[in-house]
Each structure stands twice: as structure tokens, then as C-alpha cells.
Amino acid sequence: MNGSTSKGQDAPHVRHWNAASKKVSLLVTDLDNTLFDWLEIWYESFSAMLNKVAEISGIPVSDLEKEFYEVHQRRGTSEYAFALQELRSSAGLSRHQVKAKYEAAIGAYRAARDRTLHLYPRVAETLAAIRATGATIVGYTESMRFYTSYRMRALGLDKLLDYLYSPEDAELPIGLAIEDLERYPQDKYRPRHTELRHTPRGEKKPNPQLLLDIVRDTGGTPETTLYIGDSLMKDIAMAQDAGITDVWAKYGVPHDRAEYALLKRVTHWPPEDVAKEESIKQREREQNGSRIVPTYVLNHGFYELLTLFSYAAPFPRVP
Ligand SMILES: [Mg+2]
Numbered sequence: 415m416n417g418s419t420s421k422g423q424d425a426p427h428v429r430h431w432n433a434a435s436k437k438v439s440l441l442v443t444d445l446d447n448t449l450f451d452w453l454e455i456w457y458e459s460f461s462a463m464l465n466k467v468a469e470i471s472g473i474p475v476s477d478l479e480k481e482f483y484e485v486h487q488r489r490g491t492s493e494y495a496f497a498l499q500e501l502r503s504s505a506g507l508s509r510h511q512v513k514a515k516y517e518a519a520i521g522a523y524r525a526a527r528d529r530t531l532h533l534y535p536r537v538a539e540t541l542a543a544i545r546a547t548g549a550t551i552v553g554y555t556e557s558m559r560f561y562t563s564y565r566m567r568a569l570g571l572d573k574l575l576d577y578l579y580s581p582e583d584a585e586l587p588i589g590l591a592i593e594d595l596e597r598y599p600q601d602k603y604r605p606r607h608t609e610l611r612h613t614p615r616g617e618k619k620p621n622p623q624l625l626l627d628i629v630r631d632t633g634g635t636p637e638t639t640l641y642i643g644d645s646l647m648k649d650i651a652m653a654q655d656a657g658i659t660d661v662w663a664k665y666g667v668p669h670d671r672a673e674y675a676l677l678k679r680v681t682h683w684p685p686e687d688v689a690k691e692e693s694i695k696q697r698e699r700e701q702n703g704s705r706i707v708p709t710y711v712l713n714h715g716f717y718e719l720l721t722l723f724s725y726a727a728p729f730p731r732v733p
Contacts, residue, residue, distance in 0.1 A: 440634030444643030457673035466519035548727025620652035662708035
């Protein structure tokens with residue numbers, strides 16, 4: 415085992431088998447902040463746009479944040495391609511006028527996104543190496559499919575994931591029709607290799623049955639599956655409840671970073687979700703005993719998966 419890779423600190427349940435002897439034939443991975451720094455990409459592009467909009471319009475940033483909050487709440491996403499057109503201060507302007515007025519802001523958004531849109535170190539090589547063994551790789555995200563698909567193509571994940579699961583109801587921003595997005599070239603946001611699949615409507619992480627269904631439907635078994643994600647509350651709790659080996663992508667944990675504060679100010683999350691997350695984090699701080707303790711912890715990067723486990727194609731099933 416790599417010395418830098420620690421088992422869950424003070425893990426109460428030390429396993430007696432050697433991790434490297436575990437043959438993994440299915441890897442299920444979270445996407446945002448596990449394969450790439452979603453928060454950095456979002457923050458850099460959104461704040462570049464926000465500051466440019468403030469400069470062009472003369473509206474204070476704090477007022478604009480409130481306007482974006484309203485749009486994101488209404489559309490159910492904090493990544494909304496048409497947010498500028500729906501700002502309160504854009505009322506009365508046509509789509510074309512908004513685009514012309516804020517051209518520099520849109521440019522700043524795109525430039526920052528393109529600068530920050532990359533995978534964490536050695537993610538592509540690690541996925542390729544695991545896939546070369548014949549093991550299956552499944553991505554599982556709750557981000558909106560439209561934006562996830564764009565990122566998958568841009569990041570080169572399309573050739574590396576066999577399946578991508580996302581919630582059906584997160585396919586498009588609320589109230590938006592696919593025609594609204596058709597101005598975007600199809601090949602920029604539809605994966606060519608990865609098979610897209612839906613998780614059931616209304617079901618979310620950390621429901622363990624969701625993960626068990628994914629394992630079954632992609633031909634895996636819980637015993638030979640690994641699940642990796644950066645959220646203790648959502649990813650690790652779900653894998654543990656499903657009886658699937660959990661790996662915590664600690665290197666990707668975004669909370670308590672300054673960028674997170676801006677996301678919360680303009681978020682699409684309902685206020686009760688924000689409050690719930692705060693109270694859970696508070697409880698975790700107060701009662702050490704109720705903490706979710708991950709079985710494996712990756713401190714440095716996704717690539718640690720290669721030294722920690724061995725991978726193989728699933729055994730053919732006995733008919
Ligand atoms: Mg994540």
C-alpha cells in the first residue's frame with residue numbers, strides 16, 4: 415500500500431484482508447470534485463462574469479448576487495446559460511440586446527471556464543489504466559446533464575466512462591425546453607461513447623438502493639465494486655449503507671473554502687437544504703461519535719486508487 419494513502423483515520427472497523435488483494439471489477443465514481451474541481455471552475459467563471467456585469471451595468475455586485483440568486487432558485491441550477499437574460503435588471507431588453515450589452519461578461523465567463531476546465535492530476539491515466547484491465551467504470555452525478563455532458567466531452571471523459579448516471583429530473587433547467595438549448599452544437603454536449611442512463615425520478619444520494627441498482631444494472635456485484643466520492647454525507651454514507659467498499663476523495667472536498675461562500679449567496683439550493691447541511695456539519699463538529707468514518711481516504715489524488723486496489727474484468731457468469 416502506498417504510504418501516503420491512509421486507511422480511515424481512527425477507523426473503528428479495521429479490515430483484515432489486504433486491500434490490494436481485493437479484485438475490483440466495477441468502479442463507480444462521483445464526478446464533481448472527485449474527477450475535477452467543479453467548484454473552482456464554477457467560481458472562476460461565475461465571478462469573472464459577475465464582476466464584468468457589475469462594471470458594465472454599474473449595479474453593485476451585492477445587488478447582482480441577489481438577482482442571480484432569484485434566477486438560480488427559479489431554474490433549479492446555479493449553472494444557467496441564460497441567467498443574464500433573466501436578471502431583473504435585464505427586464506425590457508431583448509435576448510439580442512442583453513447579449514450585445516454583456517458580450518464582454520460572456521467572454522470573461524468562457525475564458526475563465528476554459529482556463530480552469532481540466533481534470534485533477536492523473537485522472538485520465540488512472541481511468542484508462544483501470545479500464546484497460548477490463549473493469550467497468552461508471553460515473554454517477556447529480557449535476558444537470560446538459561452541463562455535465564459538455565464537461566465530459568471537453569475533459570475527454572467520454573472515452574473513459576462506460577456509463578454516466580444522472581437524475582432524469584436534472585436533465586434541463588426547470589421550465590426550459592430542449593429547443594432553447596439547440597443553438598448549442600450537438601456534438602459539443604452529447605457524449606459519443608459513454609452510455610447515458612437515468613436514476614429514478616426524485617431519488618437522490620445517499621439512497622443506497624440507487625447505488626445497488628447501478629451495480630446490478632451494469633453487471634457488477636457489490637463485493638467487487640468500489641465507490642469513490644468527495645462528500646461524506648452523500649457519497650460515503652451511501653456506499654457504506656449499500657455494503658460497498660467506500661473511498662473518500664478527501665483531496666476534492668470543497669467546503670469551507672472561500673469560493674463556497676459565493677456559491678451559497680447565489681445558490682439554487684432551497685433554503686431548507688442549506689440549513690440542513692449547516693446543521694449536519696455543526697453536529698459533526700460537536701459529536702465526534704456520529705461522524706461518518708470513511709474506510710479508505712485518498713489525501714493526494716484519484717491516482718491513489720491504482721496503488722490501493724487491483725482491477726480485473728468481471729468473471730463470466732455461470733449460466
Ligand atoms: Mg462530488
